[in-house]
Amino acid sequence: MPRSFLVKKHLPYKKPNYGMLDSKEHELHVSLPESPCSVSSPQQSTLFWETEPCLMASTPNTLTQMDFFHTPVSKTQPSQTPSVPSESPEREHTFPVQAAFHPFRDSHKPLDTLRPADLQQFHQMQELRVAGELVPSSPATLLGIPGPSSQERFECFDCHKAYFTFSGLAKHRQLHCEWQCHKFFSCKYCDKEYVSLGALKMHIRTHTLPCVCKLCGKAFSRPWLLQGHIRTHTGEKPFSCPHCSRAFADRSNLRAHLQTHSDIKKYQCRSCSKTFSRISLLSKHEEAGCCPMS
């Protein structure tokens, strides 16, 4: 399926894992100290309860959806087990994930020793940040530089709540704000949700299929899809290849065909460097086993 920009994605890293809230086992493996974190900014004096899930080297199998790649680190005692943040302004500073694109810097667990699932979550978090879901509130914070005061904070771009740590913000995004700050339009025929009514209406057409072919009765969601389908009956091929005499009924298919004339193939296997004209061919190639590590 094509990537849908307006569909609210139910990605695992954005989905609250409510079961974890009640899990005592989780508490055994993951440090979840709870302490009131006072945001000392003049503009933001709200008191937030903040939790800091930590990845513990001694519990390699405990990373869950609730755990972010974030480890409270004492700069003077980097090898020490992460400790409960104090309530004082001199509490341990933490390094946001994006600081050096190496979430386990200064932690006990080298990146290359991670399980694939853990590594995947790291990349997901990176994607989240690149997508603008997580917004550090200042350049200093972006660089991971602990500020001179506790005013350095991470701010939710939706509700502007500020958190002292990256993980605090990330949890806020996971558990609360995602569903409170947006109004989603839900499809009554399926469980898809859209960020705009127009997008939802467009999607509903894929259920109602109002455009019906008079020749074969096949139904389509939009008129131009029907037009393209009718060409399969008429044989009309309005899209011609400038390099050869071949013509196509569909512009996308012409575009794919043009790749066959290109000496440069866009998609390259990371393992064997073989190139492919389509990403689907590369995917097939990788799934066939050329890139066991990918």
Place this chain on the structure above:
DNA sequence: CTGGGGACGGGGCCC
């Protein structure tokens, strides 16, 4: 297994 064509889906953009 690979390469390519056919058919089609869905969001964005423009009018």
Place this chain on the structure above:
DNA sequence: AGGGCCCCGTCCCCA
């Protein structure tokens, strides 16, 4: 707001 079109993409099939 809605239609038309574009772009990007997937799935299936076949040589």
